[in-house]
Amino acid sequence: xxxxxxxxxxxxxxxxxxxxxxxxAAIARAFESTTSVFGSLSTLRTRRMGLGYRSExxxxxxxxxxxxxxxxxxxxxLNWASQAPPVPLSEVEEAxxxxxxxxxxxxxxxxxxxxxxxxxxLSWAGRTIPASSNDLSVDLxxxxxxxxxxxxxxxxxxxxxxxxxPADYWKILHWYRNDRLQVSDRRPDVGWFSAPExxxxxxxLGPSQYNLNRPGSTWFLPVGDLGLEWFNQLLSSYEWxxxxxxDPDTQKSCGVEEFIRPGVLEVGFxxxxxxxxxxxxxxxxxxxxxQNLRLAAESMGLGAWPVGSYADDMVLxxxxxxxxxxxxxxxxxxxxxxxxxxxxxxxxxxxxEPVVVPSPQFPTAADAVRYVMNLRYGPGGVLSRQxxxxxxxxxxxxxxxxxxxxxxxKAHISEWVxxAAIATVEYIVAKHGCxxxxxxxxxxxxxxxxxxxxxxxxxxxxxGDDRPYSVTDQITSHFAQWHPGQADPTGxx
Numbered sequence: 001x002x003x004x005x006x007x008x009x010x011x012x013x014x015x016x017x018x019x020x021x022x023x024x025a026a027i028a029r030a031f032e033s034t035t036s037v038f039g040s041l042s043t044l045r046t047r048r049m050g051l052g053y054r055s056e057x058x059x060x061x062x063x064x065x066x067x068x069x070x071x072x073x074x075x076x077x078l079n080w081a082s083q084a085p086p087v088p089l090s091e092v093e094e095a096x097x098x099x100x101x102x103x104x105x106x107x108x109x110x111x112x113x114x115x116x117x118x119x120x121x122l123s124w125a126g127r128t129i130p131a132s133s134n135d136l137s138v139d140l141x142x143x144x145x146x147x148x149x150x151x152x153x154x155x156x157x158x159x160x161x162x163x164x165x166p167a168d169y170w171k172i173l174h175w176y177r178n179d180r181l182q183v184s185d186r187r188p189d190v191g192w193f194s195a196p197e198x199x200x201x202x203x204x205l206g207p208s209q210y211n212l213n214r215p216g217s218t219w220f221l222p223v224g225d226l227g228l229e230w231f232n233q234l235l236s237s238y239e240w241x242x243x244x245x246x247d248p249d250t251q252k253s254c255g256v257e258e259f260i261r262p263g264v265l266e267v268g269f270x271x272x273x274x275x276x277x278x279x280x281x282x283x284x285x286x287x288x289x290x291q292n293l294r295l296a297a298e299s300m301g302l303g304a305w306p307v308g309s310y311a312d313d314m315v316l317x318x319x320x321x322x323x324x325x326x327x328x329x330x331x332x333x334x335x336x337x338x339x340x341x342x343x344x345x346x347x348x349x350x351x352x353e354p355v356v357v358p359s360p361q362f363p364t365a366a367d368a369v370r371y372v373m374n375l376r377y378g379p380g381g382v383l384s385r386q387x388x389x390x391x392x393x394x395x396x397x398x399x400x401x402x403x404x405x406x407x408x409x410k411a412h413i414s415e416w417v418x419x420a421a422i423a424t425v426e427y428i429v430a431k432h433g434c435x436x437x438x439x440x441x442x443x444x445x446x447x448x449x450x451x452x453x454x455x456x457x458x459x460x461x462x463x464g465d466d467r468p469y470s471v472t473d474q475i476t477s478h479f480a481q482w483h484p485g486q487a488d489p490t491g492x493x
Contacts, residue, residue, distance in 0.1 A: 004123060004136055006380030008387045010156035017174035026092045026482065027169040034299035035474065043472050044294060047303035049458070050451030051489055052086030053211045055079065065187050065215050067323060073210050078461060082454045084489035086216020088145055089450065093300065093482065094218055095176035097450060098151045100296035101140050101220055101289045102129050103175055106161040107395040110134075110382075114410045120236035122228075122375045124382050124389060124396055125155040126162075129288040132281040133236070137228045138289065139352060141183070141326070141444075143219040148184040148326065150351055151176070160395045183351055187213055189324045190315050209310060217451045220293055221315075222286045223326075225347075227355035227441030230278045231372045234424065238417045243269040245424050247431070255427030259420045271428070272340075275438045286446045293448045300482065301474030303453040308446040315444055318343045328352070328442065331359070337432050344434050345442035356441040357429055365425035365435070369418060376413070383411055452478070455490040 007013075019027075034040075049055065058075025062068065089097075108126040112118040122135045131137065140151040153175045162171055190213060213219055237243045238259075245254040246268030259265045290306050297304035317325035331344040346360070347353045353361050355368050362368040379386045383406055390402045397405060405411050428435040455471050462468040467476075479488035 004155045004375055005152070006389065007154055007156050008380055008392055010154055011158060011392070014158060014174070017170045017177065019170050019173050022484075023092055023173060024166070024169055026090075027096065027172050028166060029481065030096050030296075030300065031163065031169070037295065040295050040298040043474075044298050045470060046294075046305055047453050047458070047470065048211065048305045049080065049082070049454045050086075050211070050214075050217060050303050051084040051454050052082050052216050053214060053451075053454060053457075054081045055210070055457070057081050066213050067189055080457050080460070083456065084454060086214070087452045087483075087489060088216050089218045089302070089452075090482065091176070092173065093302070094142060094144070095172050096300070097218070097220065097293055097296050097302075098140055098142060098176055099172050100128060100292045101222070102127050102138060102151075102285075102292075103172075104153045104157060104162050106159060107157050107393060108134055110396045114405060114408050117236055117240045118405070119239065119376065119383065119411050119413055120232065121382060122232060122372070123155050124393070125157055128292055129285055131285045132229065133232050135228055135232055137225040137282070138222050138285050139224075140289070141221040141223050142180070143187060143213065143221060144217070145187070145215055147182060147186050148188055149180045149182050151180050153179040156389075157393050157395075181351065183326070183348070188315070188326055190310075209307070212305075212307060212310075212449055217449050219447060219449045220290075221444055221447040222289050223316075223352055223442065223444045224282045224286060225352065225354040225441065226278055226282050226439060226443055227368075227436060228372065229281055230275070230436045230439075230441065231355050231368055231421070231425075233274070233278055233281070234421050235369070235372060235413055235417060237269070237274075238265065238420050239413055242266045244420070245274055245428075246270050247427075248272060255423040256420045259416060264416070265420065272438050275436060278436070279439055279443075282443060283446070286443075290446055290448045293450065297448075297450050298472075299474065301453075301472065301476075301478030303451050303475075305449045305451075306446070307449060312444040313343045313345075313440065316345055316442060318345070326444075331356075331434055333433050338437075339432065340438050342438065342440050344436075345440055347442055352442065354441040357425055357435045365422045365429060368435075369421045369425065373413060373418060453490070 055078045056073055056076030057079055060070050060072045062070045105128050106126045108124045110121060110124045120133050122133050136155055142149045142151055242265060244256050244265040247254055248270045253260060256265060294304045314323060315325045316328040318330050328348045329346040331346055333344055355362060357365050357368050375381055376383045378384060380389060382389045385406060390397060425435045428437050453475050458468050458470040462470045
C-alpha cells in the first residue's frame with residue numbers, strides 16, 4: 001500500500017548495525033566537525049561542475065549512461081572538459097545526504113490542539129523536513145552508477161531524538177542499507193535533448209541539463225504522493241474549515257448539497273484553487289529537502305546542484321516512446337474531460353503507489369477515503385486504540401495525556417465528513433475520469449545532484465587570485481578527510 005509503513009515490532013527487531021571505525025569516524029565528522037549552519041550559509045553556492053563533467057565544448061558526446069544519443073552542446077565562453085575521471089560518492093556520503101534530505105530524526109512534537117485539527121495528522125514520525133499533516137508523502141529516489149533506489153525509512157522511531165550522540169551514528173547507515181529498495185540496476189533513460197518528430201528546438205528536459213545523470217554523480221530525486229495530501233486535506237477541510245469543493249464550471253458543490261448548512265459545510269472552494277493549495281504544500285516539503293541537501297553537501301565539501309527545469313512527467317515515464325524514465329504507469333484519460341490536459345500517474349507497484357481513484361490499489365472513492373482514515377485510526381495508527389503508535393514509540397505524549405487525546409471526540413473525524421468526502425470524489429471521477437483531476441498525483445519536479453567538485457573549472461573561470469571564492473576549505477580538504485588513502489584528483493589546493 002502507499003507510503004506510510006507501520007511495523008509494531010520494529011523496535012524489537014532492530015539491532016545496531018555494525019559499522020567500521022572509518023565509517024564511525026566519517027559520520028562523527030559530519031555531526032561534530034563540519035561548519036555550522038551559519039558558516040555553510042555564508043559560502044552556500046550552486047556548483048554545477050563536477051569531476052568528469054563538460055561545458056560548452058562544441059564536441060559531440062554519446063550519452064551512454066542515459067539515452068544513448070549523440071549530442072553536441074554548442075561551443076561557448078565556458079568551454080570546459082574535466083580532465084579528471086568521475087569519482088562517485090561513497091556509501092557514507094550518500095547515507096548522510098539521504099538522511100539530511102528526509103531521514104528519521106525522532107518523534108514529532110504533534111503540538112497541535114485537539115480543537116486545532118490534531119486529527120488531521122497522519123503520522124508522528126519525525127523527519128528532517130516538515131510536512132503538512134506530517135504525511136510522509138515524499139520519498140527520496142537515489143540515482144547513481146549502481147542504478148535507482150527508493151529511500152523510505154519506516155514510520156517507526158527508536159527514540160524521541162534518533163541521533164543523540166556517537167552511540168547512534170550507526171543508524172545513518174542502518175537506514176541507508178535497510179530502508180532502500182532497488183528499483184533498477186542502471187541509471188534511468190530520461191532522453192536528454194530528445195525532440196518530438198518534426199521539431200527542431202524542443203528540449204523537454206530543459207537547456208541546462210547537460211550534466212544531469214552523468215556517471216559519478218548522485219541524483220537525489222524527491223518523489224511525492226500528492227494524492228495522499230489531496231485526500232487528507234479534503235477530510236480536514238470538511239471537518240474543520242467549513243469549505244466544500246465547488247465545480248468551477250457550474251459554481252455548485254461537488255455532490256455535497258445535502259451537507260451544506262450552517263455549522264457543517266458553508267463556503268465553496270473551487271477545485272483548481274484547492275489543487276493549487278495541495279501543490280504548494282507538496283512543494284514546501286521538497287524545497288526543504290533540497291535545501292537540506294545543499295547545506296549538508298556544503299558542509300562536507302561537495303558540490304550540490306538544485307535542478308527543476310525538466311518535465312517531471314517525462315522523468316517519471318509518461319512518454320515511454322521518447323524515454324522510459326523511471327517506468328511509472330499512467331492512466332489513460334479522455335482529453336475531453338481532462339480540464340488541464342494533465343498526466344495522471346498511477347505510480348509503480350511496490351515502489352510508489354499514490355492515492356488516486358481509479359487505480360489498482362484504489363478502485364473506488366470509498367477505498368481511497370477509508371485508506372486515509374485508516375492511517376489515523378487503523379491498527380498501528382497515531383490515534384488508534386489498537387497497537388497505538390504513540391504507546392509503542394513512547395511519545396510524543398505522556399501515557400495519561402495520550403489516553404485523554406484518544407478518547408476526546410474532536411480527535412476523531414465525524415462520520416458525515418467521511419460520507420461527504422466520498423461523495424465529492426465520486427462526483428469528480430464521474431465528470432473527469434479520475435481524482436485528483438486537475439493535478440498529477442505524483443510529482444518529481446525539484447531535485448538535487450551532488451558530486452565531487454572540479455576545482456580546476458572554478459580556478460579557471462571564477463574570481464580570485466590564490467584561490468577563487470568559489471572554492472572553500474571544505475572542498476580543498478574533502479578527499480583528504482572523506483577519502484583517506486585515495487588520490488585527490490583536484491590537487492587538494
